[in-house]
Amino acid sequence: MNGPDLDHHLAELRRLLALPRGRQPGALAGLRQRLPSPEVEPWNHSFGPGTLYEAWGRSTLMEGLYAANARTARGRLAERRGWVALEVGGGDGTLWARxxxxxxxxxxxxxxxxxxxxxxxxxxxxxxxxLVSRVARIEEVAGELGEADLAVCSLSLHHVAGEDAARRAAAGLDGPGKAEVLAALHAALAPRDGLLVLNEADIYCDLELEPHDPVLVDRLLDSYVRRCARALADDIEGRNRVAADRDLRERWWAVIHRWCLDQVDAAERPAAERDVYELDVPRWLALLERAGFRVISRGFTDAYGLFCQYLCRP
Ligand SMILES: C[S@@+](CC[C@H](N)C(=O)[O-])C[C@H]1O[C@@H](n2cnc3c(N)ncnc32)[C@H](O)[C@@H]1O
Structure with a gap:
């Protein structure tokens, strides 16, 4: 993509973001139709240097999240000899490198x-x-986690559909939901008086929202377009003062296009077949409490009010 094309796409995105909320879904459909459609790697499937995932990890949003998690994990593990840490959803390992x-x-x-x-x-x-590798979804191994001094669930529990098993069952899914996974993490942390670090976007789009529900569309827009795409556009335009060459700026645009603008298509899929099931802050707090956790601190790790970090004691 040449520089003027990128500038043009960003200007269109800025115009969309300035519209009243109700006009944004229509404007988004128009914008997506006008954009060229290059082949792009699927979300969360390639993690090495040069991938879109790696570019995402270098965004302002993720820099803030990694900095907060690395500070917490370093402090926590430094206090414990022979520590055991548990991570649900590892990405490219940036957290541990830091x-x-x-x-x-x-x-x-x-x-x-x-x-x-x-x-x-x-x-x-x-x-x-x-490293002890459990190649599985957390729902499959929640009952066999062992004991841990620290558990990190960073942008991974939103892949578990449903607030609890009962709500999953109502949607035709079996197995544990978020509440049961949190209860299993509580059981793993309690014997060592451990610490849970949870990071998730502040947005409710769980199983109960049916396909095509305008509320679901609006919430996906809120998360992926109004906040995530805006933050990445600010990175591309140098407003967040993150150093970036042309290759990185182009990969950030591909992330905006494929993983933010295209994410509203999730609203068309049957509820049980989406892969994002986010909760907002009040619902995470209620679920954490229900699992027996005490939230000792919480706060956004970015200036866009997107990703909230919860630190919790059993
Ligand atoms: C968005 S990445 C987040 C990675 C990393 N924790 C971070 O903060 O950058 C989501 C990760 O969760 C993993 N994942 C997806 N569904 C999962 C599930 N049901 N159980 C455990 N991990 C899952 C993905 O393979 C991926 O590594």
């Missing part, structure tokens, strides 16, 4: 369904940290 000093010693149990994620996280760990 949190752990070269002489760290401990065990990281990683639950993630993708083998590539386990390879990336293994490569990010210092030599004294042992």
């Amino acid at each position: 949190a752990l000093p070269p002489d760290a010693r401990g065990t990281l149990v990683l639950v993630d369904p993708l083998p590539e994620v386990h390879r990336r996280v293994a490569a990010a760990l210092p030599p004294g940290v042992r």
Whole structure:
């Protein structure tokens, strides 16, 4: 893509963001039709250097989240000898590359369904940290997590559909929902007086919202377009003062296009087949409390009010 094209697309996005909310879905459909459609890697499937995921990890939104999580994890693990940390959803291992000093010693149990994620996280760990790989979805292994001093669920629990098993059952799904997964994390952390770090977007779009519901469309827009795409557009235009060459700016645009603007298509899929089931802050707080956690602090890790970090004690 040449520079003028990128500038033009960004100007169109800015115009859309300035419209009244009710006119944005129509404007978004028009904008998406006008954009060229290059082949692009699917979300959350490739994690190495040069991928869109890596570009996403270098955005202002993720820099804020990683900085907050790395500070918390480093402080927590430094207090514990022979620590065990549990991570649900590892991405490319950036958190551990930032949190752990070269002489760290401990065990990281990683639950993630993708083998590539386990390879990336293994490569990010210092030599004294042992990786125990559970190649599975958290719903499949929630009852067998062992004990941990720290559990990190960063942008992963929104992949678990439904607030609890009963709501899943009502939608024709079996297995645990978010409440049961949180209860399992509580059971893993309680024996060691551990700490849960949860990061999630502040947006409600869980199972109850039916396909094509205008509320669902508006909430997907709120999360992925009004906040996420805006933050990435600010990165591209240098408003957040993150250093970026042309390649990175183009990958950020591809993230805006494919993972933000296109994400509203989730509103057309049957509820049980979406892959994002977010909750807003009051609902996360209620679920954490229900699982027995005490939220000792919470706050957004970015200036866009998108990703909230919850620190919780069992
Ligand atoms: C958006 S990435 C977040 C990665 C990392 N925690 C971060 O903050 O950058 C989501 C991760 O969760 C994993 N994931 C998706 N569904 C999951 C599930 N049901 N259980 C565990 N991990 C899951 C994905 O494979 C991916 O590694």
